[in-house]
Amino acid sequence: MAGSRAEKKEQTRQALLDTTIELVDDRSFGSISLREVARGAGIVPTAFYRHFASMEDLGVTLVEDAMRVLRGALREARRDLAGRGMPTARDSLAILLKKVKSDEKQFRFLVREQHGGVTEVRRAIGTELRLLSRELAIDLARTPALVAWEAEDLEVAADLIVTIMMTAVAELLDGDGRESSERSLVARAEKQLVMVFLGMAQWRTNG
Known part of the structure; x- marks a missing residue:
């Protein structure tokens, strides 16, 4: 019973x-x-x-659930990162955008409320995105080419990657649904990620 x-x-x-x-x-x-x-x-x-306890409490729970979906998508996108070296931008984006399409409402909620009017929800999203960047920074630290990097620099790079990914998600959700538009969006985000990866390969922490 x-x-x-x-x-x-x-x-x-x-x-x-x-x-x-x-x-x-x-x-x-x-x-x-x-x-x-x-x-x-x-x-x-x-x-x-x-x-x-309140509507705000419910909103924060929704954030945690939605971020769990996003974290899973990005974790899949960077799986075996340490063994393969730098991630492939195209593969990472393909995995992420496939997840966005299958869980569109949760991602739409995250994107809309990231700069929304409910303080507790907005703060929860900010906190979760920072945690996401730190997780990515830890994965990046396992990459042989980045093993000598300082933690702060890895977090900056991770912030850039997460920001590009979230912008791509927002643009996909706001798009017109046409395949040509999606291809253009993906190509642009891929170019941005490649620039970040190339810059990371050349970066010297003491430079």
């Missing part, structure tokens, strides 16, 4: 998250109400607080 209650609670919690992702597909998070979310999940508004 206890197990079924726990399962029911988890199902309701997930329903609240799913409803919110649907609502923010074409609206900002700050524009939706607790009452709307509760109604969509099939519960009364007061029951919302059994699952989240």
Whole structure:
């Protein structure tokens, strides 16, 4: 019985998250109400607080879930980095953009709220992106060509890569859906990443 209650609670919690992702597909998070979310999940508004302390708490949870998807995509894109040397820009972008298409609503939420009006959500995205850059910097440190780099320089390079990736995601989501436009977007992002990789290959930390 206890197990079924726990399962029911988890199902309701997930329903609240799913409803919110649907609502923010074409609206900002700050524009939706607790009452709307509760109604969509099939519960009364007061029951919302059994699952989240506030709408801001729910928003931060959405950020964590969406960033988990993004982190998985980027982790796949840089898999075996240490063994292969510098990542291939085209392969990394292809993996990322495939993930964007399969989880479009979560990525749209991240892109829209990265500079949105709800402070807690915006800060959570900033924190998660910084953590993502640090993870990438650790992977870069395992690359033979970068083994002598200082941690600060690796984090700067990682920030550039993550920024290019996030910009590509935003442009893809805002695009017109045409294959030619997507190819142009990917080619531009690939060129930017290649420039970063080439610059990293020439960089001297004491230069």
